[in-house]
Amino acid sequence: GRASYVRIVDVGPRDGLQNEPGLVPVEAKVALIDALGAAGLPAIESGSFVSPKWVPQMADTAAVLARIQRREGVRYPVLTPNLKGLELAITAGVSEVAVFAAASEAFSLKNINCTIAQSLQRFAPVMDLARANGIAVRGYVSCVLGCPYQGAVPVAKVVEVSEALVAMGSYEVSLGDTIGVGTPDKAKAMARAVADQIGTDRTALHFHDTYGQALANVLAGLELGIATVDASVAGLGGCPYAKGASGNLATEDLVYMLDGLGVETGIDLDRLAAAGRAITAALGRAPTSRVAQALAAK
Ligand code: HMG
Numbered sequence: 001g002r003a004s005y006v007r008i009v010d011v012g013p014r015d016g017l018q019n020e021p022g023l024v025p026v027e028a029k030v031a032l033i034d035a036l037g038a039a040g041l042p043a044i045e046s047g048s049f050v051s052p053k054w055v056p057q058m059a060d061t062a063a064v065l066a067r068i069q070r071r072e073g074v075r076y077p078v079l080t081p082n083l084k085g086l087e088l089a090i091t092a093g094v095s096e097v098a099v100f101a102a103a104s105e106a107f108s109l110k111n112i113n114c115t116i117a118q119s120l121q122r123f124a125p126v127m128d129l130a131r132a133n134g135i136a137v138r139g140y141v142s143c144v145l146g147c148p149y150q151g152a153v154p155v156a157k158v159v160e161v162s163e164a165l166v167a168m169g170s171y172e173v174s175l176g177d178t179i180g181v182g183t184p185d186k187a188k189a190m191a192r193a194v195a196d197q198i199g200t201d202r203t204a205l206h207f208h209d210t211y212g213q214a215l216a217n218v219l220a221g222l223e224l225g226i227a228t229v230d231a232s233v234a235g236l237g238g239c240p241y242a243k244g245a246s247g248n249l250a251t252e253d254l255v256y257m258l259d260g261l262g263v264e265t266g267i268d269l270d271r272l273a274a275a276g277r278a279i280t281a282a283l284g285r286a287p288t289s290r291v292a293q294a295l296a297a298k
């Protein structure tokens with residue numbers, strides 16, 4: 001059954017802002033991360049140590065990390081695709097990183113310029129160095145419900161990559177519906193197949209809301225007892241290597257639903273919505289979150 005507490009990972013400062021057409025100032029990123037911490041988020045994905053040629057929006061991650069107010073009990077993971085990324089993350093003083101694989105070969109090549117097998121080989125020394133430095137490693141699997149380049153993705157491949165990430169040392173695997181094409185029965189069957197192998201407690205959901213299905217898909221996953229969900233404040237985001245993909249499930253929409261279900265998150269919805277209004281105002285637009293819009297209209 002459903003967990004009584006759900007841990008929400010706000011990926012907005014990374015997954016959201018990596019897709020902005022313009023560069024977002026360091027101060028705006030720092031203000032967003034600090035506001036999310038103040039709103040009660042237990043984990044805030046704060047940037048990426050990736051090639052600045054591939055994703056220029058994240059090139060200032062070290063500067064951002066140097067200025068945020070680290071709160072007791074809050075985790076600030078960053079993406080690290082290779083050893084170079086992890087070394088930069090260690091220098092920046094992080095205590096958690098994430099490696100990112102895909103269940104689709106075509107997406108793996110476009111996103112990280114290597115095959116799935118090569119990516120797993122590349123992650124092995126990253127995980128070893130992380131472990132040696134006491135750094136926790138989260139794993140992502142992209143395209144778990146469909147790929148923008150190859151279309152259908154077999155559930156067996158999602159399971160295989162998830163198991164490989166756990167075997168290498170990921171404490172958790174976040175299942176990415178990168179282009180938001182999933183629907184609840186398929187999302188649930190996929191998440192169940194993974195959770196059956198790696199454990200419900202190691203399974204997280206990371207659903208983009210391109211087709212408006214993310215909240216329904218998350219609810220389907222929660223029914224399996226999954227208790228970690230990624231979301232992006234104000235619905236920020238997309239993916240630079242998944243054309244047409246829109247933002248993640250909006251954190252405000254997720255918190256509103258969980259509040260209504262009586263599931264604890266530790267998050268103050270009003271403060272969260274204020275954080276979303278501040279960053280979208282800085283970007284010159286309104287939150288796509290329906291809950292944020294409804295609260296603003298009150
Ligand atoms: P490559 O070109 O094959 O790598 O890219 P390389 O090792 O040949 O290096 C090329 C250049 O990049 C070199 O610089 C390296 O030093 C530099 P040059 O000599 O040309 O000046 N470089 C780096 N610089 C900084 N930090 C690093 C780093 N690594 C190499 N870590 C690479 C391979 C993986 C680096 C590249 O493809 C890359 O950076 N990809 C990142 C793509 C990305 O960030 N995508 C978005 C995040 S994933 C996502 O959004 C999905 C997710 O949300 C889940 C979901 O929704 O499904 C997580």
Ligand code: MG
Binds near residue numbers: 015
């Ligand atoms: Mg994503």
